Amino acid sequence: MALIGGPxxxxxxxxxxxxxQVGGRVVLDGTEGGGRTLAAPxxxxxxxxxxxxxxxxxxxxxxxxxxRRPDGMLQEWLGREIAARGVRxxxxxxxxxCDKWHAQVYRLRExxxxxxxxxxEAGDGLGSRARRLTRLQAFVETLA
Amino acid sequence: xxxxxRQITLDDWDSRYxxxxxxxxxxxEYGGPLRRHACDGDLRLCKLRFDNSAAALRLWNxxxxxxxxxxxxxxxxxxxxxxMKDLGTVPVMAYALPDLVAFYPDGAWWTPCIMEGSDGLLxxxxxxxxxxxxxxxxxxLGAFATGTQFPRPELLICSAGATCDDFSAIVxxxxxxxxxxLWWEMPxxxxxxxxxNKVVLPGGFTCSAGQVEMVRAGLCQVKESLELLSGSRLTxxxxxxxxxxxxxxxxxxxxxxxxxxxxDPCPLPxxxxxxxxxxxxxxxxxxxxxxxxLSGLLSEVRGRIAAGAGxxxxxxxxxxxxxxxxxxxxxxxxxxxxxxVCGTDYMFCHALDLIPEDVPPMEALARMALADPMxxxxxxxAERICRDARxxxxxxxxxxxxxxxxxxxxxGGIIAEVVRQExxxxxxxxxxxxxxxxxxxxxxxxxxxxxxxxxxxRRG
Numbered sequence: 380m381a382l383i384g385g386p387x388x389x390x391x392x393x394x395x396x397x398x399x400q401v402g403g404r405v406v407l408d409g410t411e412g413g414g415r416t417l418a419a420p421x422x423x424x425x426x427x428x429x430x431x432x433x434x435x436x437x438x439x440x441x442x443x444x445x446x447r448r449p450d451g452m453l454q455e456w457l458g459r460e461i462a463a464r465g466v467r468x469x470x471x472x473x474x475x476x477c478d479k480w481h482a483q484v485y486r487l488r489e490x491x492x493x494x495x496x497x498x499x500e501a502g503d504g505l506g507s508r509a510r511r512l513t514r515l516q517a518f519v520e521t522l523a
Numbered sequence: 524x525x526x527x528x529r530q531i532t533l534d535d536w537d538s539r540y541x542x543x544x545x546x547x548x549x550x551x552e553y554g555g556p557l558r559r560h561a562c563d564g565d566l567r568l569c570k571l572r573f574d575n576s577a578a579a580l581r582l583w584n585x586x587x588x589x590x591x592x593x594x595x596x597x598x599x600x601x602x603x604x605x606x607m608k609d610l611g612t613v614p615v616m617a618y619a620l621p622d623l624v625a626f627y628p629d630g631a632w633w634t635p636c637i638m639e640g641s642d643g644l645l646x647x648x649x650x651x652x653x654x655x656x657x658x659x660x661x662x663x664l665g666a667f668a669t670g671t672q673f674p675r676p677e678l679l680i681c682s683a684g685a686t687c688d689d690f691s692a693i694v695x696x697x698x699x700x701x702x703x704x705l706w707w708e709m710p711x712x713x714x715x716x717x718x719x720n721k722v723v724l725p726g727g728f729t730c731s732a733g734q735v736e737m738v739r740a741g742l743c744q745v746k747e748s749l750e751l752l753s754g755s756r757l758t759x760x761x762x763x764x765x766x767x768x769x770x771x772x773x774x775x776x777x778x779x780x781x782x783x784x785x786x787d788p789c790p791l792p793x794x795x796x797x798x799x800x801x802x803x804x805x806x807x808x809x810x811x812x813x814x815x816x817l818s819g820l821l822s823e824v825r826g827r828i829a830a831g832a833g834x835x836x837x838x839x840x841x842x843x844x845x846x847x848x849x850x851x852x853x854x855x856x857x858x859x860x861x862x863x864v865c866g867t868d869y870m871f872c873h874a875l876d877l878i879p880e881d882v883p884p885m886e887a888l889a890r891m892a893l894a895d896p897m898x899x900x901x902x903x904x905a906e907r908i909c910r911d912a913r914x915x916x917x918x919x920x921x922x923x924x925x926x927x928x929x930x931x932x933x934x935g936g937i938i939a940e941v942v943r944q945e946x947x948x949x950x951x952x953x954x955x956x957x958x959x960x961x962x963x964x965x966x967x968x969x970x971x972x973x974x975x976x977x978x979x980x981r982r983g
Contacts, residue, residue, distance in 0.1 A: 448683040448691065448706040449698050478657060478929055482692035485652020486699055 381461060383409030384472035384480055388502060394472065394511075401516040402523070406464045410472065415456065416442050445479040453483075454490060461493060468522045469495045470515070474502040494522065524826030528834050530572040530792055530855075533561060536580075543577050550581065551812065553588040560587045566639040567958075572855045574795045574834075578819035585807055585816050586798055587637075589626065590673055592808045596624040597674045602752050605676035606805060607663075608690055609709075611874030612892040613680050614805040616746055619765025620753040627805040628679075629690070631672055632660040635957040636850050644669070645957075653696055657689040658928035659849050659957050664693050667702060678752050679704045680745055685711040685898040688929040705748050707741040709892065710734050712899035724894040725876035727910065728903060739889035746885070762884040768810060770877050775817040776803055777875065782824050784865040784915040788833025790824045793864035794854040797847065800867065803874040834858075840977040841865035843917035845908060845938060849925055850959040853966060857921070860970040861978075866915035868908050872896050901934040905941035912946060918977045920946075921970075924954040949976050 380403045382394065387410050395405055409415040419441035425433040443453040461469070469491060473480035484497045496518040498511070531539060540556045557580065561568045565587060573579060597603060604625040606613035617625035634642050644665030645655070651668060653661045666672035681694045683706045698704045712730045715721035720732035750757050779799060783791045799820055806813040827833060835858060843866035848854060857864065873894040879887040896904045912920060920942045924931040931954075939950040951973045953966060 445695075446691075448681075448695065449704070450695055475656070476929070476932065478689040478692045481656065482653060482696055486696070488652075489699075 380405050381407035381409055381457070381464075381466045381469045382413070382472060383407075383415070383457070383469060384411075384498075385474060385477055386411035387472070391472065391500075393508075394470075394515075397512055397515055398470070398519075401512070401519045403468070403515070403519045407460050407466055409457065409460070416444070418442065445483050450483075454486075457487070457491065461491065466493060468493055468518060470498055470518065471495060472498045472500065475499050476502075494518070524823060524830055524832065525577040526575060528790065528827055528832050529575055530834060530858075531575045532572060533557060533568050535575070536573060539575055540580070543580070548577055550584075551815070553591065554581065554584050557583055557587075564641055565637045566641060567637050567851065570852055570960075571794065572792075574792050576823045578816075578823040579791075579795050581819055582795060582798055582816050585809075585812060586801075589630075589808050593624065593626060593673050596808070602678070603674055603676040604749065604752070605679040607679065607681040607694060607704075608686050609680075609682045609892060610871040610895065611804050612682075612742070612888055613745060613749075615765050615769045615878070615888060615891075616742070616749055616757065616762065618768070618806065618810050619762045620749055620757050621755055623749065623753050624808055625805050626673065626676075626808045628663050628666065628673065628676070629660050630801075630804075631663040631666040632658070632849070633851070633957075634666065634672060635659060635662050636852075639958055642671070644672075648693075651696060651700070653693055656927055657693060658687065658925055660690055660928075661693050662957075664696055664700075667697055668700065675702075678748060680707065680748070681705070682707055682709040682892075684709045687897070689927060705745065707745050708737070709741075709895070709898055710737055712893050712895075712903075722890065724890050725878065726872055726894045726896075726907060728894055728896075728899060728907070730893050734893060735886060735889045738892050739885050742885055742888055742892070759884050762888075763880070766878045766880060766884055766887060770880065772803055772806065772810065772813055772817065773875055773877055775814065775821055776800060777877075779817060779821050779824060780867075780875070782821075782828060786824075786828050786833065787837050788831075789835040789839060789863045790827040790833045791820065792834055792854070793844070793857060794851060795820070796864060797851070797854055797867075797869065800869055800871075800875065801847075804871055835863040838978075839863040840974045841916055841918045842973075843867070843908065843912040843915065843920045844869075845920060845922045846870060846925060846931070848923050848955045849957045850955050852963075853923070853955050853959055856963065856966060857970055860967060861974040862919075862970060866912050866917045868896060868904070868911070870897055872907065872911075897930060901930075901937040902941060904934070905938040906945075908938060909942055909945040912942070912948075917946075917948070918980075919948050919973055920950045921973070922950065922952040924952060926954055926956050949973060949980075 382405050418437040443456040488495045536557045601622045601624050604617045605628040606625045614625035617623045635645050644662040647665035647668050648661040681704050715731035721729050722732050722735050723729050802813045840862045842862045844864050845868045847869040878891045922935040935952040942950050
């Protein structure tokens with residue numbers, strides 16, 4: 380599975396265990412705190428030539444995110460990583476108020492070669508664990 | 524003054540139009556009876572109440588024929604520019620170049636209201652993955668997908684960054700559908716740090732000189748694209764002249780707002796004033812005619828004030844209105860409940876403030892863009908609302924939420940808190956969907972309660 384989306388709250392960390400519990404495994408963490416938002420490796424030559432330009436390249440030039448316009452970098456990154464890691468399904472974990480991730484869901488379903496689960500949550504810590512579990516379970520079953 | 528002022532229905536306009544024609548009314552080529560727009564599908568007109576002046580007739584006809592104007596421009600070989608989200612910046616540049624016509628595709632957000640949903644634009648947006656959890660501006664996506672509302676622009680320009688999340692996401696969907704978009708970055712406006720140079724923006728907000736420079740650089744890229752499209756160079760002189768023309772429109776609107784919001788009795792209804800203010804954003808695709816339309820309204824208003832004529836007397840409660848309504852009918856409703864609009868922030872105050880003419884023109888545009896009330900904090904916006912409400916003598920503030928609009932989630936509470944602290948007047952927050960018929964009883968009760976509260980306060 381690829382788990383992608385915005386920042387995870389403390390109570391969301393259990394998502395990883397729940398996915399394993401229903402028979403899945405996260406091989407790509409594309410949430411805000413995952414590998415997606417790591418800056419590109421520092422280029423020493425670039426740093427010496429122009430430190431500000433190098434910093435801009437490391438951060439602005441490499442981190443894919445739905446806030447970017449256009450957001451093609453996110454699509455490219457996902458396509459590449461999904462192929463490289465043998466991802467069979469993508470879980471988009473988004474908060475109901477986050478329009479940018481919400482609008483991504485339809486686009487991802489259009490463009491990705493694997494099924495996409497739209498896991499929308501209120502992010503208020505009061506979400507139903509049962510709902511979350513059922514949806515993950517159903518998603519994994521469809522992939523089996 | 525063209526007769527004693529009153530509000531009339533579309534049915535009344537049939538006979539009123541005949542009366543005006545018989546009295547020698549001269550109209551521009553887009554003129555004609557309002558009824559024809561309703562027959563063409565603008566069904567909401569049947570439920571609105573309009574000002575009965577010839578100037579208001581011209582305003583409505585100007586607004587409701589924009590699509591025809593865009594098609595005529597295309598047929599005449601002009602290039603069409605869709606200026607999204609900036610609400611007043613890019614059109615000033617576009618109209619300073621020959622053979623370009625700029626319009627405001629976001630304006631399609633009112634189509635589901637005007638056509639009472641018969642346009643189907645929101646349903647099309649649903650099918651494109653943008654459901655009703657997004658702002659009704661998603662109708663724009665439907666308009667582009669169906670191609671029914673306006674000709675496809677040669678160039679689409681949109682500001683990104685400090686932009687409503689839902690709008691940004693909608694335009695990204697538009698891009699995904701194959702519409703090239705030129706993005707320019709608008710930073711979140713912040714006050715200058717002690718180590719930075721401070722710039723005072725039109726309308727009184729401030730920011731750092733660095734932010735002005737950043738926006739200026741972005742707008743220079745937009746300028747290059749417009750030049751490429753037009754095939755002409757946009758010189759500083761031409762842009763400065765364009766700014767002066769835009770300021771001409773803004774001065775007319777400034778005078779109109781000042782007269783209408785302060786006069787007793789109220790010389791022009793809220794609905795016509797809302798439409799008039801909207802003209803400042805992109806001149807309804809014809810800057811020269813915008814001047815004529817506004818001049819006509821101003822002349823009518825001056826005549827009414829001189830004659831002591833108006834529509835709402837001193838009993839009407841003076842309301843400052845925040846955010847445009849998704850359903851135009853609600854502007855009528857406010858007046859039916861005993862209110863009148865005396866001050867507005869329809870999210871584009873920066874399109875009403877004068878653009879500086881004493882700095883280089885690209886910098887002037889950057890300053891104007893940064894004066895957008897929506898690119899800074901809600902608290903700053905609220906402070907401006909208080910200043911303007913004080914100036915117009917508003918007795919209460921209504922914050923009108925737009926369903927699904929990301930900025931509406933929290934701003935109302937912040938604005939209400941600041942207004943109550945600074946002005947000590949009642950604040951009402953309500954939500955207006957594109958067609959509010961089902962909500963009208965609730966909205967009426969809430970507005971009536973607000974009016975009663977203010978009147979009770981007057982008795983002190």
